[in-house]
Amino acid sequence: MDADALADLRAFDRAHVWHPYSSALAPGDPYVVESAEGVRLRLRDRDGRTLDVVDAMSSWWCAVHGYRVPELDAAVRGQLGAMAHVMFGGLTHAPAVDLCRRLLTLAPSGLEHVFLADSGSVSVEVAMKAALQLHLAAGERRTRFLTVRGGYHGDTFSPMSVTDPVGGMHSLFRGVLPEHVFAPRPPAGVDLPDDDPELVDWERTTRDLFSQNASDIAAVIVEPVLQGAGGMHVYPPRVLDVLHDLAREHGALVIHDEIATGFHRTGPLWAGDRAQGAPDILCVGKALTGGYLTLAAMLCTREVAEGVSRSEAGGLMHGPTFMANPLACAVANANLDLLATRDTVAEVTRIESGLREGLSPAADLESVVDVRVLGAVGVVQLREPVRVAEVTAAALARGVWVRPFRDLVYTMPPYVTDEDDLAVVTSGLVGAVADVHG
Template identity: 70%
Template sequence: MTSYDDLLAFDRDHLWHPYSSMTAPSPVQQVLSARGVRLRLQRDSGPVEVVDAMSSWWCAIHGYAVPELDAAVVDQLGRMSHVMFGGLTHEPAVQLGRRLVDLAPAGLDKVFLADSGSVSVEVAMKMAWQAHARDGIGRTKFFTVRGGYHGDTFSPMSVTDPDGGMHSLYAGFLPEHVFADRPPATGEPLEEWKSATQALFEQHADDVAAVILEPLLQGAGGMHAYDPEAVRFLATLAREHGALVIFDEIATGFWRTGTAWAADACGVTPDVLCVGKALTGGYVTLAAVLTTAEVAAAVDASPAGAMMHGPTFMANPLACAVAVASLDLLAATDQAANIARINAALDEGLAPARDLGSVADVRTLGAVGVVELGTPVDVRRVTEAALARGVWVRPFRNLVYSMPPYVTSEEDLRTITTAIVEAVEEVHG
């Protein structure tokens, strides 16, 4: 067994972590195990249990060591862990495809199973490109709004916020697309934004292959919530000018914002829907792209004659089997009521943060609670302050937020919200 000190030393010297420096790495916590909504961490003082306020970046919606999901993995291991999807198929992939088609907005009945959220956005953008290539129009631009985040590979980076986003380093290297201003926050007037957005779109309309959006909530770009009317407006603009509508619901899907899809709350069915993160309940990486028969036919009518993407681990049987089990668990509970329960607890528990001088805004949407500071968060100190109160959070930029597992109890939700408010007050005042 590697000692605690040796493990952290090797990690520090050799392992890169997300968005971190290799030469001056941030501190990390060693996880010994996870069960329910708790992570068991090894600390200098010994093992401790903390409530996970993050759902492991929003995917572990059922918590950890879930018996039904464990059983699905074990059962599938007894059959096969993986086979190529080229020229072969298997029951877990077919079952998952059926479940996704049944759950998705009507008409989205063609399913491409991808490796990860970023890859699903790559595939969606390829679909839009190929769909227009069939008739020689050759549309080469995507239209989106500032403040968004769509993934870390190059095509998703190119439609992520070009200035304030984490990928601004690559400006000049990425393809240049068209960015409207970020929609006003929920409840703010839209008319001025609509007018400017329409004018910008019409300047580029003949070149736009698709509008791509995170509907209702921009996730890693700043946890910005905006009005369903803005989503409807952008979708209408796209369709009036022959462009497709792509919804990136990797973060917002599977009830996170209060409905099965954010699209449901907007009253818009996209032409292409990207899903991921919570798809497997956080067990293994898997994503999917759903589209219509019309788009699929347009893709096939392109010069390539087929969808030109095929990941090695496409439709991995283990991932598909646990995804089906995760969707079964979601369906076994009234999720609309459950997410409303979580929202009420987040809303009540984070409200005291509004009285803190360092806090610029407090907002909730579905199972998402956000405390926005007026200055950048001292990530190290706020993380430690929350851990001292029994909660794992991962702040970024000027945000301390929670997207807890859907099985989090009222008591644990109070623990989360109290820890966030008190950690912000302790560190930032």
């Protein structure tokens, strides 16, 4: 791209293109991506210079194999030779059926039905709708959900309503969104013992809260073990066991939102595998297609599917236009092949070790309050809100693309990131924080 074309692109972007979580009155000045390959992005900065940098974000946690992956490219090209899209109402096709079969094979025990959706947020919408329909069909008007503070489940209305109402990014919609039941945020630490006083107190409070609202609660919805965009908070699996027990005791469902945590991001295939019980409903997305196309899924038990189908409506009342898009399903199947053949568990274990070692120097910085790692997730938490533009620029100068938020400078690198590039990522993050925040 020559200088004039680059200048025109940037000018039009600033004048007319609305980016995520941004103001049209004060538009940002984003970097221009020209290409991506492996774990690297080729960017053009504000002065037109070319930067080849390691992607520490997996494009918001979905490009787990990196970019221009031959197997995934081939899957898309092969599917184009048959059909790019066809409606899923009244029709079916092999890529979708194959994907559903494979998802059920991988899913926690008891899940037998799959509803394919456009995006992670939509899969949560579908999950919540299914829970409501199930109870209505049983003659119970349960209209509330229980979750824990600090969570994030998406940007559409139902997911927003179970995202933290005070500390979350959707707090300005309070009074418009349905008001659900929020238990305290669980204490931190995946290895916290069950008799930890903080955890015991959390359990007591949550049991009381659930009992007080039990007749209204349709389901528990939670991000297992790791809360993502709500603050990268890691909590003990005992929390899931308590929530499962309460749901079973009071006739509510359990929904696991594994959109960010699924497909080995925290180590196991599902973050919820660390708990004793299995969910009634599972939401998956992000890494499902290896970052190539938008696709998500809601999986549920036979009891949920049959209960919803007995409702007055006679079925699950949802039907996205691009549901089960053949291109997306084909590349998702190829992505699952790669996850199975690459020894993903070993890759994530290697990355976890590299993140622990490489990010540890950040703990000595005055500006840092915590450094934590879980699977292929590394977090540096600051004592103050991160200066996003400055930290981003400082990391780019060290060859790393990051997208900090709130008080967090974090990385979720592609699983294929090798030791050298991982060292670039960790030194880049630590150096950027040191330069900007001290």
